[in-house]
Amino acid sequence: MRKTGIDKIPGRFMLTLAKPNEDNMLPAVNLKPPFNITRFSHVVLEVNDVGCSRDFYVNVGGLVETEFTDGVSYLRGLSEACHHSLVLAPAGDKPACRRIGYRVFLEEDLDKAKAFFEEKGLPAEWVEVRNQGRTLLVSDPSGARIELCSSMSVHPRKFLAVHEHRGARAQGLDHCQIMVADPLGLSAFYGELGFRTSEYIAAGDTLIANFMYRKGVCLDLALVPGIGPQLHHFAYTVPESSDIFAVCDFASRYGYGDSIERGPGRHGPSGVLFVYLRDPDGHRVEFFNNHYTTIDAELEPIRWDAASLSTNVHWGMPAVSKWFFEASEFAGVPLEHPEKMPNPMTLERYAEGLAKS
Template identity: 60%
Template sequence: MLPPVNLRPSFNITRAGHVRLTVADLAESRNFYVNALGLVVSDEDERTCYLRGLAEACHHSLVLELDEEGAGACRRIGFRVFFDEDLDLAYAWFRDRGLPAEWVDAPYQGRTLHVSDPIGTPLELCAHMETRPRLHIDFQQYKGAHAQRLDHYQIFAPDAYELCAFYSELGFRNSEYLEHGDKLLSAFMYRKGTCLDLAIVENTGPALHHFAYTVSESRDIFTACDWAGILGYGEGVERGPGRHGPGGMLFAYLRDPDGHRVEVFNSHYQTIDTEVEPVRWDAASLSTNVRWGLPALEKWYFEASPFVGAPLIPPAEQPNPMSLERFLLEQPLP
């Protein structure tokens, strides 16, 4: 059973917008995202690098911030709202519920609001951003996997149902969800009319499991892995290429030089119509969460980037997924 969705929320979040990561070596991280994934640098200085996908007109979808001592954490995940007035409504909404909300100055963005959800996930809301020309048909500038646009985040939460209920009140709908009996384990939620902006998975959190970019061609998923190997990041190809069970997309997961996990995948189906019901997946029937291939390594299920300043909260019951290590242990001897 999923929580009810407010289809007319108090303010209008439109999509996943941008993510801010801390890194130990800005040049090394820039090399990974530009030359392996194919992102484009919009602006940079000695401590910050702003990047976007080839199909993105807005100034940045990924911000790398140099932090030699605190590298490997996520500062904030960003969501866009439709109108500037939505920010004022969001400010009042969060304050009325006793949740943090403060105005900040953010380069290349319009008015920006920092808020947190009930488990402490730090969010950044803005309505406007400077623009740059899209480069999706400037093929001479293509590098790496030709990543096109930021699509979604996956976060860990100690209680998937409770956090799903919070985002449902903000108008997020579910495309698919994973249950064990009547226990909600994962919720795949969206605002922009394709099947995912925010995935919530029950585990120790809040933490950022991964963020994901789309690619235009399925072969670009392999290209990401090839370039990771060429550039010396081959051991960071953590999972895939494979095909998801939920959703059915082709994918690969890579770890950047600071351990942040990024997914490249080949797009989503459309979910705009209100009569379309979420698809329920039974955890007991999903041994690998993929259509074919072996399960992921245990670290894929448990390792994630912590959020700066957000204490980790364990779930009431620790998950016990079918990892590759467990799968091999349970195989009968020949």
């Protein structure tokens, strides 16, 4: 395995390049999948107070509301033309993630997807969704609920309407991170669907996190171990590095200063600047500056050897414990526990070690 020249940081990471299956860890990828998923598309959250949550995402994050109807808010980033990337709907018993969404390229991909999921014995049904074309609702092997659609209604982008900009000026939805009991097994499933790995974290022969993509930058879906399936976070890009800090200022301005959970910092995998916040219902959202491209076929996955799930290799403190273990359940989906719970280096453990030194 070739070293890249980045030295090992004690207790954190050693960066190496690994070809798929070179260390018998990464599942195979189908480069000609049975149907064509193009990108991560949208998130549907159930919240206690739609108006309160909408104000958080508009005033702090800078999203724009495309439509508010029947008590549901449809939001999107400033660079997004499609109707919505975030939907806020009234909660049932408690706040939850109702579903996440991916786009497919052509409508015929939806029929191919239905056949694929049915052949796997996984749920697949047609559903009517406002401002989306024909939509297929499926479940992956973890139970996570997923919408597949090929089209939405289109609206003018707002990135040049600077007089309307607010908050962190979020540009577009980029990726989500899902906690699951078996990240390796689910990685194999998404590999069948053409998802490639840009980077992954491993401890010995154990896959700790897998960062997978379809759209030609390094991430659409991150899979990490834990009680699941649960939505750990979803992430929006911002146009300038300064907007990472601006979102913190706007959070403070609108009374959400204590919702800043992790960062600002710089990730090890991907190297992006980031900050994580919890919305009024505890759903976690990340704002970050953009990724590198991964569209070329010869690019190899990057392996990060790690003893923990911390990705603050460059600078910054480890995340607090709740960042690793708290997440949004999928509404009505049973949870499964992993055989072994992760034991990451949390801020609490780090501080305890400093106190003893």
